Amino acid sequence: MPGPFDEKIDGGAYEPAGGASAGAKGSALVTGGTRGIGLATARRLGEAGWRVICVARSAGHLESTVASLRADGISARGLTADLSVAAERQSLAEALQDTVDLRAVVNNAGGAARGGALDTALEDFDAALEIDVRAAWDLGQRLASRLAENAGSIVNVASTVALAVPSGRGLYSSAKGALVAATRSMAIDLARTGVRVNAVAPGPTLTEGLRTFNTDEQLAERATKVPLGRLADPADIADAIEFLCSHRARHITGQVLVVDGGASVAGMYI
Ligand SMILES: NC(=O)c1ccc[n+]([C@@H]2O[C@H](COP(=O)([O-])OP(=O)(O)OC[C@H]3O[C@@H](n4cnc5c(N)ncnc54)[C@H](OP(=O)(O)O)[C@@H]3O)[C@@H](O)[C@H]2O)c1
Structure with a gap:
């Protein structure tokens, strides 16, 4: 079973900063950093000079992600952890003890929950809260003192469904x-x-995760409702x-920055 601290990928030390990472701003942990929003965030932070640490369950995806970021001059490493498991979060936090320059934590992993308020089993509700809320809360608590040493910050990836509830999406929205x-x-x-x-x-947002639940036709239809004319x-x-x-x-601090092309302002919770 892969452990939360993957020696093979991590190798212990940071890659020397260079290229896009020159003048590093500190280390940023990005959970779910191998696909979609997390991968784009790791790349963006790396381009801005952060050293990035990507976390995901799949060691294979981490390895290829880290290789591709490094190929672009970004200082990157990967740590495997299933963040829905408390013991793996603890091991992850322990593995980060040596990361003295940890300055940002992006809690991005999560979000696969589907179900309405009346048809969702309690176990599914617990599972959604574990990855979407408890993981962020737990990592925040465990890493807060290190972030305080570095005047750091936490960014949690929520969703517009937190602000208004499309029918049948009660689990994800909750x-x-x-x-x-929790952020506030x-x-x-x-x-x-x-x-x-x-x-x-x-x-x-056009990610693998979104495409799992939508056909191309459905995505095109949803895009027509966005005032700025496209999905994110x-x-x-x-x-x-x-x-x-x-x-x-x-x-x-304590803010929620909505990035939806104006859809929520126009009353279009798509
Ligand atoms: N895409 C959208 O339309 C949209 C809209 C609003 C909000 N969001 C939110 O944005 C975040 C990212 O969404 P996305 O669409 O980019 O997701 P995605 O394409 O499905 O990617 C998910 C990432 O999280 C990792 N991951 C999933 N479960 C994990 C776990 N238990 N422990 C550790 N890593 C885990 C995955 O890697 P492994 O599978 O290898 O673990 C992968 O790197 C989610 O919180 C989602 O709710 C997405």
Whole structure:
């Protein structure tokens, strides 16, 4: 069984900063950093000079992700962990003890929950909360003191369904709504330590995850409802996350930055 700390991929030390990573700003942990929004975020942060640490369950995907980021001059490494398992979160936090420059944590992994308020089994509700809320809460607690040493920040990836509820999406909406509440609570409780905590709320974003649940025709139909005329690209969300991690967002905490092409403002919860 793969452990949360993958020696083969990690190799212990950081790659020397160079190319896009020259003048590194610190290390940024990106959960779910091998696909979709997480991968785009790892790349964007790396381009901005962060050393990135990607976390996912699949060692194979981590290996290829890290290789591709490094090929582009980004300082990257990978750690395997199933973040829905508390013991693996603990091991991950322990593996990060040596990362003295940890300055950003992006809680992105999650979001596969499907089901309505009346047809979702309690076990499925628990599973959704485990990966979408408890994982972010737990990692936030475990890494808060290190982030405080570095005036760091946390960005949680929520969703526009946290803010308004499409019919039949009660499970996902409950999980992401709780994540928004956790973001605000943590922001206030950590503020005096200098750690900022924010969330992004993406609208539908063209990732493998979204394509699992939508045909091309359905995606095209959903895009017509977006005032800016298209669904989000993962890079759209990554740019917002990179901003919230950066010094430019130094006086912003407890906020939810919606990135949905104007859909929610127009009352289009798509
Ligand atoms: N795409 C959208 O339309 C959309 C809209 C709003 C919000 N979001 C949110 O954005 C986040 C990313 O979505 P996405 O569409 O980019 O996802 P995705 O394409 O399905 O990618 C998910 C990533 O998370 C990792 N992952 C999944 N479960 C994990 C676990 N238990 N432990 C560790 N890593 C795990 C996956 O790697 P492994 O499978 O190898 O673990 C992969 O790297 C989610 O929180 C989602 O709710 C997405």
